[in-house]
Amino acid sequence: MTSIAAEVIVETEGAVGIVTLNRPSALNALSIAVMDAVVEALGGFDRDPGIHAMVLAGLPKAFAAGADIGEMKNITGGGAAEQQLANHLSHWDKIGNLKKPVIAAVSGFALGGGCELAMACDMIVASETAVFGQPEVLIGVMPGAGGTQRLTKAVGKQLSMEMNLTGRKLAAREALSFGLVNRVVPVESFLSEAKKLAHTIAAQPPLAVQAAKASVREALDSKLSEGLSFERQSFFRLFDSQDQKEGMTAFFEKRKPVWNGK
Numbered sequence: 001m002t003s004i005a006a007e008v009i010v011e012t013e014g015a016v017g018i019v020t021l022n023r024p025s026a027l028n029a030l031s032i033a034v035m036d037a038v039v040e041a042l043g044g045f046d047r048d049p050g051i052h053a054m055v056l057a058g059l060p061k062a063f064a065a066g067a068d069i070g071e072m073k074n075i076t077g078g079g080a081a082e083q084q085l086a087n088h089l090s091h092w093d094k095i096g097n098l099k100k101p102v103i104a105a106v107s108g109f110a111l112g113g114g115c116e117l118a119m120a121c122d123m124i125v126a127s128e129t130a131v132f133g134q135p136e137v138l139i140g141v142m143p144g145a146g147g148t149q150r151l152t153k154a155v156g157k158q159l160s161m162e163m164n165l166t167g168r169k170l171a172a173r174e175a176l177s178f179g180l181v182n183r184v185v186p187v188e189s190f191l192s193e194a195k196k197l198a199h200t201i202a203a204q205p206p207l208a209v210q211a212a213k214a215s216v217r218e219a220l221d222s223k224l225s226e227g228l229s230f231e232r233q234s235f236f237r238l239f240d241s242q243d244q245k246e247g248m249t250a251f252f253e254k255r256k257p258v259w260n261g262k
């Protein structure tokens with residue numbers, strides 16, 4: 001186990017990289033230092049050929065209660081916010097742009113920047129105590145790291161409006177019913193279930209997984225005809241891979257394929 005900083009724990013489990021937010025005294029508030037460490041750790045896993053999937057976990061009480069309000073409170077107007085926060089906000093974009101799949105393991109509060117962080121990941125495993133929301137309006141601002149965009153794409157305009165304009169929070173089961181999370185599990189097992197999902201993905205051929213991830217993400221950004229064309233080109237490219245030959249040969253030889261990631 002290596003630790004970039006005590007507030008962010010970095011571990012590996014086979015081909016799965018695990019990053020855990022660990023700042024319980026502030027309900028995992030996402031300071032600049034914490035987000036620097038998270039991006040460094042996930043970026044490292046993304047470049048590591050031995051890692052095929054990642055888990056970004058919080059603690060049982062909080063995934064993250066938002067960006068660190070203490071770091072924003074005294075920022076003045078006149079362009080100071082952009083100057084001081086643009087780089088911080090880019091952390092969320094960097095996580096959204098990772099090539100390998102990232103599963104968010106969410107229990108307790110996922111608010112503001114915390115909800116945005118979970119949504120920047122590819123899938124969310126939630127515990128029964130998870131609470132999602134964009135309460136920025138209650139402290140005089142609005143989301144700045146994707147809360148009006150990703151939430152709208154995930155749950156639709158009506159609910160996103162209500163959450164962003166009133167600070168309404170969603171309990172785990174509601175979040176599941178609106179398609180914001182993949183599954184809801186007992187709090188004791190949110191991390192193990194997220195790891196299980198990551199291991200299932202890590203056992204698939206990595207080139208195909210990464211191409212499929214990029215293609216699903218493309219669906220959020222493009223119109224249907226462009227997305228279909230992106231998908232088709234990605235599909236064709238996979239026929240250059242050894243894993244395509246191996247997968248289809250193993251099917252007829254009635255054996256388990258052995259992937260080499262090429």
Ligand code: HXC
Pocket residue numbers: 025026027029030065066067068069070085088089109111112113114135136139142143144145
């Ligand atoms: C800094 C925070 C924090 C935050 C909690 N804490 N959230 N510190 N930034 N976002 C600290 C509290 O000050 C307190 O410290 C300790 O964590 C425990 O919090 P309590 O409020 O005492 O706990 P509780 O009563 O259980 O209430 C939990 C809560 C509440 C409902 C989650 O803490 C809360 O409303 N937090 C803020 C949520 C929020 O507004 N998030 C959006 C932030 S803006 P002490 O020292 O008193 O023990 C944002 C913009 C994103 O995220 C844009 C990207 C940059």
